[in-house]
Amino acid sequence: MSKQHQNVIVTGSSNGFGYLTVLTMARKGHQVFATMRNVNGSNAAKRDELLRIAENESLDIKVVELDVTDQNSIDIATAQIQKEADHIDVLVNNAGTMFVGISEAYSIKQIEDQMSVNFYGPIRMAKAFLPMLKKNGGLITNVSSVAGRLAFPYFGVYCASKWAMEAYFESLGYELAPYGVDVTIVEPGPFATNLLHSGPKEADSEVIKTYGEDAKVPGTTLEGFDTMFKSGGPDVDPQHVADVISNLVHTEQGQRPIRTVVGQDFGTVELNNAVAPIQRRLIADVLQMNHLLGVSKN
Structure with missing residues (x-):
């Protein structure tokens, strides 16, 4: 059976799915470590907002500085969390960015940056916390995308990072199952978060010129999604993803599906x-x- 009170780590907690997952899990009675970058800088307001909600609702939320692309940052955060909790039950790998543009025009450095967040980041986190997760049986939930199974034009760099992440963690899940650790993958469709605009513009402007009018397609695609999101409605409410993660956490060990699709699935x-x-x-x-x-x- 799933444990009544669990210690949960969520990466990328400053907004979107991560922020909502922190609140959803804390409101279920769990202790949640909400990790994010720049807690004393650009995300200070989000830190304060989470802590204010926690105080008003008597929730157990602790905000921790953590950058999934920086091993030193992860090491410091791991030590801090270990001081606060003698065990970890759930790791939610949510932190991510999305590069949308002419795939050829992204530089190798930009592609490496995308992979560092979306692929290496979850691996770094798993390696940091698996020693604790394996002690009593735990769960790693990875927030992927329908783009982690399908290839979309102009999302090539993003798709590559999510396909790689899914392959690694599905394989890892088979290896960890005998040790009582479940690994699951959540695949959202498009939801009203700021993820679509989280990536940089393509670095190679000369390559973009060779695409002529087609170079405008990525921007037009993003505008179309923005229009859909502004229309509102339950189909684009990111709370659905947080609820799915919560359901996975509260599912019996060994009974969780490898993949769960949320929203428009294409x-x-x-x-x-x-x-x-x-x-x-x-x-x-x-x-x-x-x-x-x-x-x-x-």
């Missing part, structure tokens, strides 16, 4: 359903092979 549910039996057969074959070879976790 066919991702159909894709996941089609791939799942193939993946299950593969894992069954691997387990059988290991059994024949006498391989076990002991």
